[in-house]
Amino acid sequence: MTHDHDLVLRPTAAQTEAALNPPPGRxxxxxxxxxxxxxxxxxxxxxxxxxxLGVFDALRRSSLRYVGLxxxxxxxxxxxxxxxITGEAAPLLLSTGPGALTSLxxxxxxxxxxxxxxxxxxxxxxxxxxxxxxxxxxxxPDQSASFRGVVKSVHTVRSASQIPSAVAAAWTSALTAPHGxxxxxxPQDVLLAPxxxxxxxxxxxxxxxLPPRPELTAVAADLLARAARxxxxxxGGVVRAxxxxxxxxxxxxxxAPVVTTFGGKGAFPWTHPLSLRSWLEDRHTTDxxxxxxxxxxxxxxxxxxxxxxxxxxxxGRVIQIEADLGxxxxxxxxxxxxxxxxxxxxxxLETVDRREDQEAPARVxxxxxxxxERIASQDLTLEQDLLASVRxxxxxxxxxxxxxxxxxxxxxxxxxxxxxxxxxxxxxAGGLGYAFPAALGAAAADPGRPVLAVSGDGGALxxxxxxxxxxxxxxxxxxxxxxxxxxGILREYMTDAFGATTATELTRxxxxxxxxxxxxxxxxxxxxxxxxxxxxxxxxxxxxxxVLPALLRMFAPTHLG
Numbered sequence: 355m356t357h358d359h360d361l362v363l364r365p366t367a368a369q370t371e372a373a374l375n376p377p378p379g380r381x382x383x384x385x386x387x388x389x390x391x392x393x394x395x396x397x398x399x400x401x402x403x404x405x406x407l408g409v410f411d412a413l414r415r416s417s418l419r420y421v422g423l424x425x426x427x428x429x430x431x432x433x434x435x436x437x438x439i440t441g442e443a444a445p446l447l448l449s450t451g452p453g454a455l456t457s458l459x460x461x462x463x464x465x466x467x468x469x470x471x472x473x474x475x476x477x478x479x480x481x482x483x484x485x486x487x488x489x490x491x492x493x494x495p496d497q498s499a500s501f502r503g504v505v506k507s508v509h510t511v512r513s514a515s516q517i518p519s520a521v522a523a524a525w526t527s528a529l530t531a532p533h534g535x536x537x538x539x540x541p542q543d544v545l546l547a548p549x550x551x552x553x554x555x556x557x558x559x560x561x562x563x564l565p566p567r568p569e570l571t572a573v574a575a576d577l578l579a580r581a582a583r584x585x586x587x588x589x590g591g592v593v594r595a596x597x598x599x600x601x602x603x604x605x606x607x608x609x610a611p612v613v614t615t616f617g618g619k620g621a622f623p624w625t626h627p628l629s630l631r632s633w634l635e636d637r638h639t640t641d642x643x644x645x646x647x648x649x650x651x652x653x654x655x656x657x658x659x660x661x662x663x664x665x666x667x668x669x670g671r672v673i674q675i676e677a678d679l680g681x682x683x684x685x686x687x688x689x690x691x692x693x694x695x696x697x698x699x700x701x702x703l704e705t706v707d708r709r710e711d712q713e714a715p716a717r718v719x720x721x722x723x724x725x726x727e728r729i730a731s732q733d734l735t736l737e738q739d740l741l742a743s744v745r746x747x748x749x750x751x752x753x754x755x756x757x758x759x760x761x762x763x764x765x766x767x768x769x770x771x772x773x774x775x776x777x778x779x780x781x782x783a784g785g786l787g788y789a790f791p792a793a794l795g796a797a798a799a800d801p802g803r804p805v806l807a808v809s810g811d812g813g814a815l816x817x818x819x820x821x822x823x824x825x826x827x828x829x830x831x832x833x834x835x836x837x838x839x840x841x842g843i844l845r846e847y848m849t850d851a852f853g854a855t856t857a858t859e860l861t862r863x864x865x866x867x868x869x870x871x872x873x874x875x876x877x878x879x880x881x882x883x884x885x886x887x888x889x890x891x892x893x894x895x896x897x898x899x900x901v902l903p904a905l906l907r908m909f910a911p912t913h914l915g
Contacts, residue, residue, distance in 0.1 A: 376552050380415075382545040383408035385517040386474060387416040388554035392518075393525050395445050395472075397798055399433045401426050403449020405476035405492060408545025410447070418445075421798050421827055424819035426453050428791035430460025430471065434535075435795030437470040438778055439753060441596070443528040443536075444795065448475040450542070451492025454500075459785045461504050464535040466782025467617060468594050468678070470528040471535035473505070474521070480512060480541040498539055506534040512541065514549045522559040529561040531677040531694040533594055564677055566693035566701050574650070574673045574689060575706035581648035583670075584610040584709070585630075589660065590617030590782075591653015591677055597696035598622065598774040601652065604702055609711035610650070611718045613639060615660040616781045618653065620771030627715035631722065633767050635662055637912035638724040642717070646670050651688070653695040655681030659766075659781060663913040675699075729768075729909055737764050737906050740881060744808070744834070745770060747888035752803050753778065753796050757789035759810030760842045760906040767909075787816025790833050794820060797829040804830045804892040811837040811862050818863075821872040824897035832891040833899045835865050838906065846908060869899035876901065 386409050390398065397419045402410045413420050423429035426448055433444035448454050454475045464471045477483065477497060478490040485495045494500070498508045507527040509520040517540065524536040578584055592601050592614075598621045605612050605628050612622040613630035622629055633639045640662045643649060647670040654660050655676060664685070672688035675698040682690040691698055729738070741764055748754060750772040756762035756779040771777035778796075780788035793807035809817070814835045824831055845858040869876030876899040879887040884902055891898040 376550060380549055380553075381408050381412065382514045382517060382540070382547050382549055383410070383412035384415060385514055385549060385551060385554060386521065386540070386545070387412045387418055389518045389521040389557055390445050391416060391418060392554050392557040393522065393559055394442070397421060397436065398445040398447055399423060399429045399436065399795065400447030401429050401449070401453060403453045403476065405478065405542040406447060406449040406453075406545070408542065409474070409476070421794070421823070423791060423794075423823050426456035427460045427787065428817060428820050430457040430464070430473070431788050431791035432795035432798070433471045434460060434464045434467070434469040435755060435778065435792030436799045437464070437533070438467070438775065439796045439799040441470070443470040443472040443525050446471055446473040448473060449492070450476045450478055450497065451494055453492075454497060458500065458504060459783070461501065461535045463780055463783040463785060463788060465504055465506070467590060468533040469535070470533040472521075472524055472528050473535060473537050475537070475539045476545060477539045477541040479543045483512075483541065498537060501537045504535070505537045507536045509536070509538045511538065511544060514544055514547060514551055517544075518554050518557060522557045525559045526561055531561070531564045531595065532591065564692070564694040564697065566675070566691045566698040568701065570689065570691045571698065571701040572705055574691065575702050577648050577671055577673060577689070578608050578610070578650060578702070579707040579709050581608070581709070583646050584608055584648045584650065585643055585646035586610045586612040587615065587643065587649065587651045587654055587656070587660070588612055588618045588621040589615040589652060589654025591675075591695045592618055592621040593653075593774050595653065595677075595695040596774070597699050600696060600699035600703060602626070604699055604706070607703070607706060608709040609714045611642070611714055613643065615654050616766040616779065619766070619769070619777040620774040624770040624772070628718060630718055631767075633722075633725045634660055635767055635911060635913070636725050636728065637662070638721050638728070640666050640912070642721050644669055648673065651675070652699065653677070656685045661685065665913045732909055734907060734909055736881060736904070737761070738768070740884060740902075740904070740906070741765060741768055743881070743885035744806070744888065747885045747892060748806050749804065749892065751776070752805060752892070753793075754806040754808065755779070755789040755793040755796065757807075757809040757813035758784055758786055758843070759808065759813055759836060760838075760908055761808055761810075761836050763843065763908060765808075786813040789813065790817040790831065791820050793831045793833070794824055794829050797831050798827070801830065804832060806892065807831055807833045809833065809835050810842055811835060811839065811865070812841045812860060814865065815860070815862065818868065821869060821874050821897070821899070825873050828896050830895050831897050832888065833897070834888060835899060835901045836906065837862065837865065837901055837903045842906060843908065865899060865901045874899055878903070
């Protein structure tokens with residue numbers, strides 16, 4: 355009798371021949387790129403460095419497409435954007451020491467947003483490992499220690515034979531819910547040493563499923579079916595799990611209003627009768643959610659931005675579905691269900707009874723009307739008009755990437771993403787410089803769609819070098835730079851807190867002229883011409899820069915009492 359675990363896949367004659375007679379001239383770096391290709395990777399991002407040259411030399415002998423950025427942190431953001439758009443693990447090739455460490459902020463954002471990034475870094479030669487002070491270039495006592503608190507998993511290689519397994523294990527980790535960045539490091543001498551190990555052609559790396567426990571979904575389904583005033587908060591976990599369709603089915607089955615977090619933009623249709631949109635930084639929305647007798651939170655930890663700066667205090671029963679165990683019940687007691695959002699929603703759909711509430715759409719309209727009245731009372735027409743102009747100019751299926759800037763903060767609450775996985779920002783970790791390089795990664799993932807990046811002038815200065823990348827690879831990203839002469843939101847914060855500002859004002863270049871110097875079309879626009887200029891730039895293949903001089907204001911917060 356033969357059992358499944360007794361079956362052995364026999365190599366074909368061609369595979370046997372290739373194994374017995376591997377092509378000459380291969381080194382450890384070839385095992386890296388061969389493993390990536392065998393796993394299904396097609397595009398890699400990165401920046402070469404002395405210790406990583408073995409990998410970059412191997413790229414010449416591979417079919418992988420390489421997109422080289424000018425700064426390691428930006429390469430990490432590009433891989434992040436690629437991973438969010440494709441749902442695939444995006445390889446990021448880095449060198450040792452300064453090159454590796456420069457990627458930390460990007461990996462922090464990927465971890466916060468559950469973006470699958472497979473970072474592969476070189477290391478100093480094997481003889482220098484172990485914490486001694488050998489004086490190698492880029493030497494650190496323990497390079498991987500800098501990443502353990504940021505990435506999902508760390509994989510250290512010490513011999514060529516370990517490379518395929520380590521890369522495959524990292525790939526599996528990156529794509530197991532919750533998605534996230536992972537770290538592999540390989541010594542320089544291992545990457546450069548000749549190898550007779552057979553060509554890597556088949557690698558098994560299957561992400562592990564994270565199903566919900568059935569007794570928990572049974573309780574959740576019963577609570578939702580019997581609720582008088584259920585509501586749903588949908589977070590980024592719904593988008594990452596590609597579960598937007600199932601979310602809509604559930605909301606409609608139980609007539610539950612839905613609000614999406616800033617990371618969950620597009621997870622629920624903006625104009626749906628049950629859509630509370632994304633007005634989480636508003637007391638009217640907070641009051642509505644607090645009044646729910648059963649609140650279903652899917653793919654969100656209810657962190658600072660998703661809880662109106664921790665002023666949200668639910669009074670009803672909370673059900674929390676979350677793939678990240680560290681976020682489960684981290685802020686509020688709940689019926690915690692540790693599961694992938696898609697699998698958990700499917701389980702609820704299979705068990706929850708239909709519930710009808712014909713008054714739910716009217717209650718949603720009331721909340722949105724109160725929000726609109728609050729904003730209308732603050733004389734913020736310019737900001738709303740600009741956001742509307744961007745929405746009209748941007749094709750509905752085009753992705754957009756937003757830096758930490760005032761127009762982005764408006765977009766979190768007020769921008770219709772038009773669909774799941776189309777609006778992305780750096781609100782996970784909150785670092786500057788994300789939008790443009792991440793948009794380049796998205797453009798590399800899907801060259802058929804124009805991509806929009808939105809930055810302030812302060813954030814733009816983090817990414818200027820990548821205009822050369824955009825030009826070199828012909829990536830169709832239109833970069834909107836809102837130029838207010840400084841760090842606009844910090845200017846507001848400091849003025850409100852101290853009555854004066856410090857270190858917020860910036861000397862900056864003529865961004866349109868600077869773009870032209872890279873061979874990238876640049877145009878200076880105005881609020882009146884923004885829609886036309888942006889639409890024209892987006893419709894033209896290749897990169898472009900649109901500069902909007904404007905001093906914007908935020909709407910008044912409601913979390914300060």
